Structure formats: structure tokens, C-alpha cells
Amino acid sequence: MIEAAQSGHPGLPLGAAPLAYTLFTRHLKIDPENPEWFDRDRFVLSAGHGSAMLYSLLHLSGFNLSIADLKHFRQLNSRTPGHPEHGVVPGVDATTGPLGQGIGMAVGMAMAEAHLAAIFNQATQLVDHHTYVICGDGDLMEGVSHEAASLAGHLKLSKLIVLYDSNDVSLDGPADRALTDNVQKRFESYGWHYQRVADGNDLTAIDQAITRAERQATAPTLIEVKTVIGYGAPKQGTNQVHGSPLGAAGIIALRKALNWQEAEFTVPKLVTERFTKTLRQNGANKRQLWEQQRQELSPKAAQQFKRAITQELPADWINELPTYKLGQSESGRVTSQKMIQAIANKVPMFWGGSADLATSNKTDIAGSNSFTALTPEQRNICFGVREFAEATALNGIALHGGSHIFGGTFFTFSDYMRGAIRLAALQKLPVTYIFTHDSIAVGEDGPTHEPVEQLMSLRAMPNVSVIRPADPNEAVAAWKLALTVHDRPTVLVFTRQDLAVLKGAQQQVSGVSRGGYVLSVQQGTQPEGVLIASGSEVALALTAQQELLKLKHDVAVVSMPSFDRFDQQSRHYQEQVLPAHVRNRVSIEMGATLGWERYVGLDGVSMGIDSFGASGKATEVISKYGFSTKAVTTAYLKMW
Amino acid sequence: MIEAAQSGHPGLPLGAAPLAYTLFTRHLKIDPENPEWFDRDRFVLSAGHGSAMLYSLLHLSGFNLSIADLKHFRQLNSRTPGHPEHGVVPGVDATTGPLGQGIGMAVGMAMAEAHLAAIFNQATQLVDHHTYVICGDGDLMEGVSHEAASLAGHLKLSKLIVLYDSNDVSLDGPADRALTDNVQKRFESYGWHYQRVADGNDLTAIDQAITRAERQATAPTLIEVKTVIGYGAPKQGTNQVHGSPLGAAGIIALRKALNWQEAEFTVPKLVTERFTKTLRQNGANKRQLWEQQRQELSPKAAQQFKRAITQELPADWINELPTYKLGQSESGRVTSQKMIQAIANKVPMFWGGSADLATSNKTDIAGSNSFTALTPEQRNICFGVREFAEATALNGIALHGGSHIFGGTFFTFSDYMRGAIRLAALQKLPVTYIFTHDSIAVGEDGPTHEPVEQLMSLRAMPNVSVIRPADPNEAVAAWKLALTVHDRPTVLVFTRQDLAVLKGAQQQVSGVSRGGYVLSVQQGTQPEGVLIASGSEVALALTAQQELLKLKHDVAVVSMPSFDRFDQQSRHYQEQVLPAHVRNRVSIEMGATLGWERYVGLDGVSMGIDSFGASGKATEVISKYGFSTKAVTTAYLKMW
Structure with missing residues (x-):
């Protein structure tokens, strides 16, 4: 050979x-x-x-x-x-x-x-x-x-x-x-x-x-x-x-x-x-x-076993997911925790863990204990401070089949897992990663713990779905997608800090499955410009939209939780969200700007972070890096 | 506290x-x-x-x-x-x-x-x-x-x-x-x-x-x-x-x-x-x-020691670097090998190694042996199949001071090093990485060994200089930059396959230090469009330029070995290379497209690879992924 x-x-x-x-x-x-x-x-x-x-x-x-x-x-x-x-x-x-x-x-x-x-x-x-x-x-x-x-x-x-x-x-x-x-x-x-x-x-x-x-x-x-x-x-x-x-x-x-x-x-x-x-x-x-043994199973046991092997979700798994209304506020990691709990209640073969950060990543399933040699039926995996082994084990569990698997760590430490995330993508494995503490808003822990380039780096990887939700409703939608996708891993990127429920996100939650959608339309028939943001920065885009309107600039706000999903939409849909002739575009994300030009082009502006983060109170760090309503409106107005 | x-x-x-x-x-x-x-x-x-x-x-x-x-x-x-x-x-x-x-x-x-x-x-x-x-x-x-x-x-x-x-x-x-x-x-x-x-x-x-x-x-x-x-x-x-x-x-x-x-x-x-x-x-x-001991050094020893500590290069270090003329052809990794040798001959405190791939990465210094417990004065470090430890050790060697350090592996396995490359960037350490086998042109080893997203992922990282040379002259220029930069790591991305010396690259080698430059100008005073490429794909841009000219489309070719360096140039220089009003732009690179929109915008086209590679003869794999002169001209003409 x-x-x-x-x-x-x-x-x-x-x-x-x-x-x-x-x-x-x-x-x-x-x-x-x-x-x-x-x-x-x-x-x-x-x-x-x-x-x-x-x-x-x-x-x-x-x-x-x-x-x-x-x-x-x-x-x-x-x-x-x-x-x-x-x-x-x-x-x-x-x-x-x-x-x-x-x-x-x-x-x-x-x-x-x-x-x-x-x-x-x-x-x-x-x-x-x-x-x-x-x-x-x-x-x-x-x-x-x-x-x-x-x-x-x-x-x-x-x-x-x-x-x-x-x-x-x-x-x-x-x-x-x-x-x-x-x-x-x-x-x-x-x-x-x-x-x-x-x-x-x-x-x-x-x-x-x-x-x-x-x-x-x-x-x-x-x-x-x-x-x-x-x-x-x-x-x-x-x-x-x-x-x-x-x-x-x-x-x-x-x-x-x-x-x-x-x-x-x-x-x-x-x-x-x-x-x-x-x-x-x-x-x-x-x-x-x-096969003979399998024939001997009771009908109920046979159904459970079949469901495990085929990874079929019970029909009612979606019935008791958390819902959120305007006025509520919650961090991405806590919404994720509630989703894990809601899914775990309905899907017995759903399990996972974290690299010694369960208390921070909020990955533990309440009512279950640690998966150990003595209690292998339990559903909380303590991977230890072993991110790479965790990610390879997630791949192995997915390859084995029979369960739905997730694993978490801090988003910066996804770097340690990269080789294995790549093999998950190459093998088309439905692994769900829960990466919390998703930006400089981590605050005091400083630049070693503050992701900057991780978002764009993972977006560049083939066959990985990366979703960064803007509010609790988008977070719920993101988790739902992760569980129902079978041919690729999903990276869920969650905040440490609270996110207010956004107007429109609940109704248009199907937009998350399309990767990007108009969260807040302009007043007139056509927008003068578009503000595009992901995650915690979408709220900033919404306040900037109001300010710009006062200055007679009528812009739309697009929430873009997932590049890969948006890029898979029809030209027609993409044109609805980002009309080709509208070139006054500002992207807002607390991460590397490289890549945002896909949506803002040569005439737009990308507000982002192209240096490392800093240690300090989250609000002060965010302010130092220039993420404020004023900065967004200034960036927009500069294009004129 | x-x-x-x-x-x-x-x-x-x-x-x-x-x-x-x-x-x-x-x-x-x-x-x-x-x-x-x-x-x-x-x-x-x-x-x-x-x-x-x-x-x-x-x-x-x-x-x-x-x-x-x-x-x-x-x-x-x-x-x-x-x-x-x-x-x-x-x-x-x-x-x-x-x-x-x-x-x-x-x-x-x-x-x-x-x-x-x-x-x-x-x-x-x-x-x-x-x-x-x-x-x-x-x-x-x-x-x-x-x-x-x-x-x-x-x-x-x-x-x-x-x-x-x-x-x-x-x-x-x-x-x-x-x-x-x-x-x-x-x-x-x-x-x-x-x-x-x-x-x-x-x-x-x-x-x-x-x-x-x-x-x-x-x-x-x-x-x-x-x-x-x-x-x-x-x-x-x-x-x-x-x-x-x-x-x-x-x-x-x-x-x-x-x-x-x-x-x-x-x-x-x-x-x-x-x-x-x-x-x-x-x-x-x-x-x-x-300090007293140091006073006792001979003048020559004192100078050597001082030079080690200050990382000053000898004045003549640049004198015997390899040069290349039109008609020659050489793989990036071999040019790198010759540069390592030329530098090692002049700079005694220059050393490095590879993660059990020295024979493939071409990182060994001829005339020196392995750095071992018995021979610690030797300059070839055998890191073993330990990419992450290698990268952390490179950081430690750079932090210690006293030497110029480099380390290599296959470009895909830079994923294993990512956490440490980030710490090199954050600490502003002048580490040089030699990443060879830089694209799907790896061929037979297949998708696990073929980088796709690695280039863009590293470009997204703050304070890292990423250089992907198009020919032997650019490779020489890239190595020179790596050795003279003191406040950040440099990622050198080299081919496995041969690269012909390009017309213009020798004269305009200073262009590499500016990250991007017009390698081949259009015939008229203004280009109708621009083909932008890096590394092995620049040659393709040049042949496509000729074909397009036959079809009366007069385009310029820009070689873009380093995004980060180009982005640091003045607006004036950037405008010279990529005039704002010229919107017919095609980027060509055998890697992820995300990020190339920075230069081609909403109206241009990015030829790249957004899926994983394949195992096969390199030429066949390249052809399968659509990298041919014909494909470039077709992509360009589609914009009309």
C-alpha cells in the first residue's frame, strides 16, 4: 500500500x-x-x-x-x-x-x-x-x-x-x-x-x-x-x-x-x-x-434503549424550558444552568461536566451526583483541571453514542481544547461546549482570563457552530439548537455578567437559528444604516439606535449570535437583514475585529478589541475599552 | 488586599x-x-x-x-x-x-x-x-x-x-x-x-x-x-x-x-x-x-556576554543570508533551514528546535548537536512530541533572556500550542515559531494534518506577527523581521512544497516588512481590479493577472504576507496598495476566508477553504479545492 x-x-x-x-x-x-x-x-x-x-x-x-x-x-x-x-x-x-x-x-x-x-x-x-x-x-x-x-x-x-x-x-x-x-x-x-x-x-x-x-x-x-x-x-x-x-x-x-x-x-x-x-x-x-438479549427487554426498557442509541429526544423535552419576559435580567451562565436542568429533567441520557469550574460554569445537574467509579450512573463529570482531556473525552463519548454530552470551561481556556474541538468538527460530532466568562467583562481576573480572539478563532474553524446569545431568550434558543444539531459541535458562549431581556428577542427567537436577524427595525421603510452586534453588546446597539434617532439617523439593529448560521441562509434572507445598498454599518463586539468586515465591508466600522484585556472592575474595563452608547454613536456618525 | x-x-x-x-x-x-x-x-x-x-x-x-x-x-x-x-x-x-x-x-x-x-x-x-x-x-x-x-x-x-x-x-x-x-x-x-x-x-x-x-x-x-x-x-x-x-x-x-x-x-x-x-x-x-566577576572578563568575553544580555545582533549577521534569483525554486521550509543556518553562523546565541519534527520542519542547525544534560552548550533542542511544553519553554527561554530562540512544528499542531502563543504575545516575547506544511498542499497526510483555519485564527490574536511568505525572497525577509522584532512573537508559516522565485519579490522585499505590497502593477495608470494573495497562492494571482489582461481586464497583484504589518501602515500607504475606489478585488489563500473581507469588502470575492482538507496527492487536492488560474479568472469575471 x-x-x-x-x-x-x-x-x-x-x-x-x-x-x-x-x-x-x-x-x-x-x-x-x-x-x-x-x-x-x-x-x-x-x-x-x-x-x-x-x-x-x-x-x-x-x-x-x-x-x-x-x-x-x-x-x-x-x-x-x-x-x-x-x-x-x-x-x-x-x-x-x-x-x-x-x-x-x-x-x-x-x-x-x-x-x-x-x-x-x-x-x-x-x-x-x-x-x-x-x-x-x-x-x-x-x-x-x-x-x-x-x-x-x-x-x-x-x-x-x-x-x-x-x-x-x-x-x-x-x-x-x-x-x-x-x-x-x-x-x-x-x-x-x-x-x-x-x-x-x-x-x-x-x-x-x-x-x-x-x-x-x-x-x-x-x-x-x-x-x-x-x-x-x-x-x-x-x-x-x-x-x-x-x-x-x-x-x-x-x-x-x-x-x-x-x-x-x-x-x-x-x-x-x-x-x-x-x-x-x-x-x-x-x-x-x-440481539436475543435485546428482544427480552420490557417494552419500556426497549424504548429507552432505542432512544439512547438513536439519540432521539423525548417529544416533551421542550415543554418545560425556562422563559423570560421584559424586565428580567440574568447572566448567560445562569440561563445555561437552567437549560441544563430543564433538559436533564426530560432527557435521561443527557450528561456532562466541567474542568474544575462547575461552580463557575454552572454545569452541574442538580439532583445528580458525580460520575465516579462507584457511581457511574451519575451525570456530573468532574474532569479536573484537564481541559484537553475533557474535550477529547467528550469526543469519545459522542463517538461511542448513546448519550447527549456537554462540557464546560472558561472561554479563554478553550485554547487548551482547540486540537480536540477541531477533531469534533472533522468527525461531525454533536458535542456541546459551554464556554462562560466570554469577554473582558470578566473584569478583575485580567487579560489571562479575558477572551479576545477566541470568538473569531472558533468562527474560522470549519463545521463548528458558534453561538453567542444576546439575552436569556437567545440563550434558550441557542441551547435548543445545540441539542438538536447532529452533524457538528456547538460552541455556546455565555457571559459572566447579567443580560437584560431584550425587546424583540423573545418573539424573534427563530432568528437565532438563522444566525442573525433584525432585532429592532428602523422607523422608516429603509434603514439609513445598521448596527450589528452579538452577545452583551446587542443591548448597546439598541441604546445607540435610540440616540441616533434623536439625531435624525434612522438605523436598524441586527443581532448576530452566529456567523456560521447566518452564512448558511439564502441570499434573499441575508439581503433582508443586511441590505446590500446600506453601507453605513457598525459592528460592536468585545472581541477581535478581524472577520467582522464580512458584514461591515470596506465602508463600515468595526468596534472591537484588538489588544489584550485588563484587570479591574468589569464596568471600568468595559469603559476603558470604549464600549459605551456614546462610542457607538460617534463611530456611526464618523462615517458621514 | x-x-x-x-x-x-x-x-x-x-x-x-x-x-x-x-x-x-x-x-x-x-x-x-x-x-x-x-x-x-x-x-x-x-x-x-x-x-x-x-x-x-x-x-x-x-x-x-x-x-x-x-x-x-x-x-x-x-x-x-x-x-x-x-x-x-x-x-x-x-x-x-x-x-x-x-x-x-x-x-x-x-x-x-x-x-x-x-x-x-x-x-x-x-x-x-x-x-x-x-x-x-x-x-x-x-x-x-x-x-x-x-x-x-x-x-x-x-x-x-x-x-x-x-x-x-x-x-x-x-x-x-x-x-x-x-x-x-x-x-x-x-x-x-x-x-x-x-x-x-x-x-x-x-x-x-x-x-x-x-x-x-x-x-x-x-x-x-x-x-x-x-x-x-x-x-x-x-x-x-x-x-x-x-x-x-x-x-x-x-x-x-x-x-x-x-x-x-x-x-x-x-x-x-x-x-x-x-x-x-x-x-x-x-x-x-x-559585578566584580563580570569586571574580570576579558574584553572579548565581556562583549559577548553583554551582547547576549542585550540581545544585540552582530553587525555582520545579515551579510551571508541566502539570495535567490528568478528561475530558482525552493520550499519555504528549506529556505527557512538556510536562514537558520546563516543566522546561526553569525549569532552564537541563536538556538531552537522542534517537537520531534526537525527532519520535516528543517530546524536543525548543522554543525551543532542536541542540547542535552551532557552537552548543554549545543543548540538543537529535541522537545519530543510535546508541542505545548515546547511553546511554554520557548516563552521561558525568552523570559530568561540571553539568547534568540525559535521552535517548530507542523502548522496544524500550532493548535496544541495556542495557550502558550497567547502568553508569548501577552508578555511581548520575541519568540519565533516555524510552522511548516502550511496548507492542504500537505497532500497525503490528509485533513488532520492540513491547516485551514490556523492562519486566520493566529491573525486574530493580539500582538502576534504572522508572516506567510510567497517565495524564497519573501521567506528571507520574513526571517529577518522575526529576528529584529523585540516586542512580540513572530509566526513564520512555510510551505512543504516548492515555491518559484517571483518576479518583483526580490526588489520589493521591503514590502514584506510593510505586510502587503503591489508585487505586479497593472498596465495602465489605475488598476481595474486587484488580486490579493499570500504564500503559495501569490504565484496563482500572477498567472491569473496575465490571463485577465488577455481578456482586457487590467488588474494589479498584491502580495499580502502579513495582515498585522499591513494594518499598521499609514492610510496613505494602504491606499497606494489597495485604492479605496477599486472594488473589484479577489483574495486567494488556501485557508479560511473569514477575515479576508477586511481587504475585499462586500463587493469582492474571497477564494479560500471553509471546510476541512482531504488526503491525496498535493496537486490533486489543490485542484479539488478549486485553486487554479482558471478559477481565479472566473471568480474575478463573475463580479462583472
Whole structure:
């Protein structure tokens, strides 16, 4: 494959093949004819550059991945891209490549399994599977591996088994140029069970180690398997076999070393039979047993289980959401808290948590306790101060399926999560992020805690929906959208400070789903100009509108909670909201201005913040950065 | 302070005061009258929310921080902001608050100390100091603490001493709700020396532990000091003293518990004297001895040392930079490699490395070896697959001073570094990032390795200079700028693929310093339209210009390597490059379009990529995403 593509990473596939083979033929519970079987074991190749090995195994296992597919490895529009892509390659449980994140997603999968098992395994064992990972040195060097492993150890996720392809070589050379950790000690410090297999070609030893790990009931297991990178290749054991094709001579030598005489892309019948007799038959049998169990569920339990798997919301989930009237005032984070509570009351499979900021992000579900090893049925996840692991775990929980998941932190610290938010977007996962403390209005905590560029940075990311509500009614609408969108993550950006209910926001709350809408129309038939704002700054636009009217300038106010949603509307709708000929436009947002020109153009003005924030009382900080009615009217009038 | 501000975190200051006091009065080598003394010990409060404690100690130590400053804690424009800010508060060696990063910066400081000591300590000991850290549970939960500690252990940074304020409580409650690591085992797995002080109020035990750590010659030390959060307050030992003022009743009880009878903001004479007799006199004496040593340097050594400290470049550093002529072609990363080499030849204190991608990022300095415990004078840093720790260490090295520092990785993985790039920008640190593989032209590795939104996301960050060169001459100019800018980090974005030398780029290379310039003028006196592009897409704009001319459309081509630099130019210059009345504008960049409207406005067109990339041959991927001369001309003609 790699030779055919003239591109790829032969090192891991050759070194780790025996351990992967052992895992697939003797342990992995999957049914390739039913690739989405809910109770299958999950498998994550965290070292995603070893994709050639994974695709070979998926083909041998009987997934809908043909020899022709393998021949198109790394070619455009193929089903065998350079790194494993969930949703593109049948049998790939997670998109990997950015190192470390595979482990984090696997931790999330194991968390989901534990949670669902606690809820659904009453008379039956409908949720009862392992999550296996193959990782490399690179994964373990990444910080997210620490966060995720520490969390997994704390939660005693005994059904999580990580096979560590320990080959002592990384891209740049021997791994010990940069890495001299004692891996055993490290993982034991997290409360993991550790095993070591000295010879990566010893199938029996690998098999026994995995079996021992499966019997562990109180801790996740790391099995360090000593392998030789690029085993059999002339330059085995060096970084020169890590990431480049071996070349024709290399292939000849490899074939000789491994005594391999089959033609290219030919699978010996013996191999096919082996996979049929082991993996395929076992998987099919186990799935049938599982289906039988499922038949035995009571009608009510069957409906609940089905609803979990299909992520269908109960018809009445929307009935008891909070409502707000003019005169009321509430911070975004508190409205979010009420929404979480209202949803949790109706949707049993709705859960989430925060990175040690639940009391600030307001993410706890009242009436539920912490999700722990002893109480896995509970719904409040304590991720600890581990934002990146949190985000990877959210991805894993979403990938696993069976629940609706959310996670929070301060908006500035979304920076720590960015790599995982990107993988959520790429995998089209319906994760909801609750990012509170959304601007310089954070106040005293100062610039390290005050987001500036985060809003625009996330808006620039493909397939992420970013919503910054202007008042409690928009916040309710935003949460509703987050829960009903299935093909992308939603970033909810909430204030720390109170927001008054705005006139018009309640009636026009459908506008939130369109991303932007005219919240307050001009007096005449056509606006002279438009003030466009998001979040807490919409109120400012409304007062400025009044002031401008006194000065005979008749402008409309557009609330723009979501760029991505607005950009998906028809030209016609966009023209209604922002008429092309109206060029007197001012945008108002306490964040980076870059990007607002999409709506204000070359003739408009963007009021924003293109420097870092400051520590002080929120009102004083806001004033220092020039956000006042007067400043808006001045900015508008300057265009004349 | 916290009561006066009605905002802040009393927990850490009360619990960790004894250990901080011990460190300051018995160990820390600083001279508050010369706060920038080069050989001072560095101190980083990684748990930056404990700022009230740090400011108190800085005041007591004699830094230029008055009682009046303390009274203005967390107020706007005060010198005592909510979290410690380097450059704002005298004596603060690093801006902290985003957890974990303080440890990473301290690792960088210790690396700088080791490197400079190896180079300059021949006859003298001009570089010989410790780096001390106080951190909390939150810091240790963050993944960057793993990366940084693993790196520090590998490098045997024995002059790094971390005091761990181990109080078993985090913001949301008891830390063991989320954290059950065995910290000793964990740090020993990294090769650290570990000590434990059972009673955080036992000054002698703390003192002895620090002394033992200072005698360590082969490993960094973590001293776990068991403390009581909010010691003396009514709710000591709980999360309720973490982040909110104690209140009037709490203060009364605290005073009683600690038997403290001084008036508010009053320092007993005894305390002032203690700090004078210990920290201040010791520091002043040691600094005088150091100045004497410095006098003894040979004139040549003295000049070298001065140049290191002042970061002055040798006059001839610019003499042997690579030059390129029409007809040549080279990838951005290779031009960068040649620049690194040319600079390294002339600037001895220029060093850096990569996150296990040196062979791909082309960051190694030829003729130098790896910076290791045994060879700290060498200039190639092997950060391992630890992007975040790398970026925090770069910050620490820059904060330490004495060298010019750079670091690289693949551009997509800049996501992993984002939190630290932000702290570089906030602290105005002249760090140079080398981000290669800058677009979908990465090809086979696919969407996980293909940047899309990274360019615009970094452009949105305040005080970061982002430069994406269009050809080898622009790449040379970009590197020159990076090395001569002192008040902000520079992100250099380089291609993997070859770039042909462009006509005009050599002559107008000063244009790079202005961010954008007319690379190819129209035929007539005024352009009918403008094609604006960056990086590899500028070549496309040039061929499209020719095609459009054949169709009687006379357009100019603007190369825009740096938004931030262009935005800083005068209106007059900007008008020369992009005349306001010329509205037929097309931007061309293989990245997110959001933000390009700053230059193309409402009437122009942005050719870009607002979805994720794809795996395939680079040329095919580029074609799939519609980047061709034909597509540019079509986009332009559509405006008519």
C-alpha cells in the first residue's frame, strides 16, 4: 500500500502487526457485517500514522473495504486516506493522527460504556464491551495522555486497555533523545495496571497479557509491548522506516526477511480463513446473542434503549424550558444552568461536566451526583483541571453514542481544547461546549482570563457552530439548537455578567437559528444604516439606535449570535437583514475585529478589541475599552 | 488586599505563605534594587491566582511596589492586577494564570540557564542561578505539566525546584473528586528527585528540603508541601476559601486564629527588618560579587556576554543570508533551514528546535548537536512530541533572556500550542515559531494534518506577527523581521512544497516588512481590479493577472504576507496598495476566508477553504479545492 502510494508510514505497521493481529483475532468483539453494532468493542489506533496496518486488518476482518480500496491508499477520494477517518473508512471508530488524542477519545468511550452499563444493565448485559487502543511513544509524550490517563485511573475504567507499541524510535531518531520516562512507574502513579511483553513477536505472551487485562476489574491497563519499528525492513529499528516508503530494494529485502512470497495485494486463503473462523464468527455469534438479549427487554426498557442509541429526544423535552419576559435580567451562565436542568429533567441520557469550574460554569445537574467509579450512573463529570482531556473525552463519548454530552470551561481556556474541538468538527460530532466568562467583562481576573480572539478563532474553524446569545431568550434558543444539531459541535458562549431581556428577542427567537436577524427595525421603510452586534453588546446597539434617532439617523439593529448560521441562509434572507445598498454599518463586539468586515465591508466600522484585556472592575474595563452608547454613536456618525 | 478589592483568591496565599516566606527569606537570590539582574534566581508562581501572596512578598522584598499599589489590588491600571503580569509588576518573572504554563516556562528558564552557563562559565560563574516554582494541584493536572516535567527530567535540569502547594482542594471541591495521582511516583517516573514536607507550617523542614534540592546535581526536584488551603480562615481546608473574599466576619476570625493585631495594610517593623537582613542584604551582596566577576572578563568575553544580555545582533549577521534569483525554486521550509543556518553562523546565541519534527520542519542547525544534560552548550533542542511544553519553554527561554530562540512544528499542531502563543504575545516575547506544511498542499497526510483555519485564527490574536511568505525572497525577509522584532512573537508559516522565485519579490522585499505590497502593477495608470494573495497562492494571482489582461481586464497583484504589518501602515500607504475606489478585488489563500473581507469588502470575492482538507496527492487536492488560474479568472469575471 505504502509503496503503491509512494507515501506513508511503514514503521508502525511492520512492528506492531503481531500485537494488532493478536488483538483482532483473539479478543476484539466486532461484527464487520454490522459495523455499527452498539455493543461492539471499540478500537482506536491512536498512532494514526499506522493507518496502513489498520486498513489491512479492517479488510481482513471483512469490513466493506476492498483490495481496490487498499490499492488507492492515500489517494484523493479513496476510502483509505492518509490517517484513519471516522465516517470515511468502515470500521474506524475514531479519526486519529494528531497524537495523544486517540487515548483521550478512548477514555471517553470507556466512560460512556461505564455510564450506559450502569443505567441499562439491569436484567441484561446490553452494554458490556472493551475499548482497546494501540498507541506509540508520540502519544505518550503528548500532555493529553497525562490528563486522560490520570482521569481514567481516577475513574478506574477497567475496560480500557492500551497496547503501547514501544519501539524506542520516533520521527527524528531514537526516542531517548527526548524521552526517558519510566512508563511503568508513570502509569502506576495514575492507578493503572501495567504489564510488559518483552518480545513484540510473541503472540502467546501478547494474548495472555490482554487476557489478564480483561480480567482486571478495578483499573485500566497499559500493556507495553517491546517491538522493532519497521520489523523485517533493512533499516528496522531506526527512524528511517518511520515515515517514508521503503523503496523497491527495501521491499525485496523485507519480503526475504519475512519469507513472504505472495504477490502484491494478495491475501493467502489461510489468512482469510483464520479471520473468518476467529474474529468474524465470534463477532457474529456474540452479536446474535446480544440481539436475543435485546428482544427480552420490557417494552419500556426497549424504548429507552432505542432512544439512547438513536439519540432521539423525548417529544416533551421542550415543554418545560425556562422563559423570560421584559424586565428580567440574568447572566448567560445562569440561563445555561437552567437549560441544563430543564433538559436533564426530560432527557435521561443527557450528561456532562466541567474542568474544575462547575461552580463557575454552572454545569452541574442538580439532583445528580458525580460520575465516579462507584457511581457511574451519575451525570456530573468532574474532569479536573484537564481541559484537553475533557474535550477529547467528550469526543469519545459522542463517538461511542448513546448519550447527549456537554462540557464546560472558561472561554479563554478553550485554547487548551482547540486540537480536540477541531477533531469534533472533522468527525461531525454533536458535542456541546459551554464556554462562560466570554469577554473582558470578566473584569478583575485580567487579560489571562479575558477572551479576545477566541470568538473569531472558533468562527474560522470549519463545521463548528458558534453561538453567542444576546439575552436569556437567545440563550434558550441557542441551547435548543445545540441539542438538536447532529452533524457538528456547538460552541455556546455565555457571559459572566447579567443580560437584560431584550425587546424583540423573545418573539424573534427563530432568528437565532438563522444566525442573525433584525432585532429592532428602523422607523422608516429603509434603514439609513445598521448596527450589528452579538452577545452583551446587542443591548448597546439598541441604546445607540435610540440616540441616533434623536439625531435624525434612522438605523436598524441586527443581532448576530452566529456567523456560521447566518452564512448558511439564502441570499434573499441575508439581503433582508443586511441590505446590500446600506453601507453605513457598525459592528460592536468585545472581541477581535478581524472577520467582522464580512458584514461591515470596506465602508463600515468595526468596534472591537484588538489588544489584550485588563484587570479591574468589569464596568471600568468595559469603559476603558470604549464600549459605551456614546462610542457607538460617534463611530456611526464618523462615517458621514 | 482581597477584601479591599472584594475580589481574589485567599486560599493559596494563606496556605502557602510559610513555604513562600521560607523560599524568599532563606533561598531566593534576588536584588530588588536591580530587579533585572541577569543572574538572579527566577521565581514563577505557576498558580497565578495566588497573586495576593506574591505581591505581598514583592513589597516586603523591597521591589518598587508600594502599600498604595497593594491597596489597588485588581483595580484598573493598578500595578497589582488579578494575575501576575510580567512587565507590569516589578519582580514578576512570568505572567501566570492559565494553569500549568508556569511550570513549562520555568523549565524553559532552567534550560536557558544551563545553556548560557555552559557557554559563558569559563573562568567565572556568571550564569549560576536556580529557578523556583510554586504550583498547585491544578498545575499538575494540566497536560503541559507532564510534557514539561518529562522534558525537564530527561534534561536533568537540577537547578529547577518546584514547590508543590499540596492542599487537596481545588475550585470545585476536594481535589480527590478528580485527582488521585501518586505524585511522588509520577515525578520519579520522569527522573525527578522528590521530597515531601508533611507540615506546611514547619519552616525548618521546608528550608531543609529546599537546601537538599539545591544540592541535587542530576535531577530537578519536586517538593510536595502539605498545606491547608485558606489556613486560619473559618472555612480553611475547603473550596470555599479558594476564589472568593473571606468577608468581614471571616477576616475577624482569621486575625484571631493567627493572632494578628496589626492594622490593615501595615507591615510590622520586625518583618521589614527580617526581609532587609536576609533577602535584601544577601541579594545585594551577591549581585556585587557578580559585578566584580563580570569586571574580570576579558574584553572579548565581556562583549559577548553583554551582547547576549542585550540581545544585540552582530553587525555582520545579515551579510551571508541566502539570495535567490528568478528561475530558482525552493520550499519555504528549506529556505527557512538556510536562514537558520546563516543566522546561526553569525549569532552564537541563536538556538531552537522542534517537537520531534526537525527532519520535516528543517530546524536543525548543522554543525551543532542536541542540547542535552551532557552537552548543554549545543543548540538543537529535541522537545519530543510535546508541542505545548515546547511553546511554554520557548516563552521561558525568552523570559530568561540571553539568547534568540525559535521552535517548530507542523502548522496544524500550532493548535496544541495556542495557550502558550497567547502568553508569548501577552508578555511581548520575541519568540519565533516555524510552522511548516502550511496548507492542504500537505497532500497525503490528509485533513488532520492540513491547516485551514490556523492562519486566520493566529491573525486574530493580539500582538502576534504572522508572516506567510510567497517565495524564497519573501521567506528571507520574513526571517529577518522575526529576528529584529523585540516586542512580540513572530509566526513564520512555510510551505512543504516548492515555491518559484517571483518576479518583483526580490526588489520589493521591503514590502514584506510593510505586510502587503503591489508585487505586479497593472498596465495602465489605475488598476481595474486587484488580486490579493499570500504564500503559495501569490504565484496563482500572477498567472491569473496575465490571463485577465488577455481578456482586457487590467488588474494589479498584491502580495499580502502579513495582515498585522499591513494594518499598521499609514492610510496613505494602504491606499497606494489597495485604492479605496477599486472594488473589484479577489483574495486567494488556501485557508479560511473569514477575515479576508477586511481587504475585499462586500463587493469582492474571497477564494479560500471553509471546510476541512482531504488526503491525496498535493496537486490533486489543490485542484479539488478549486485553486487554479482558471478559477481565479472566473471568480474575478463573475463580479462583472
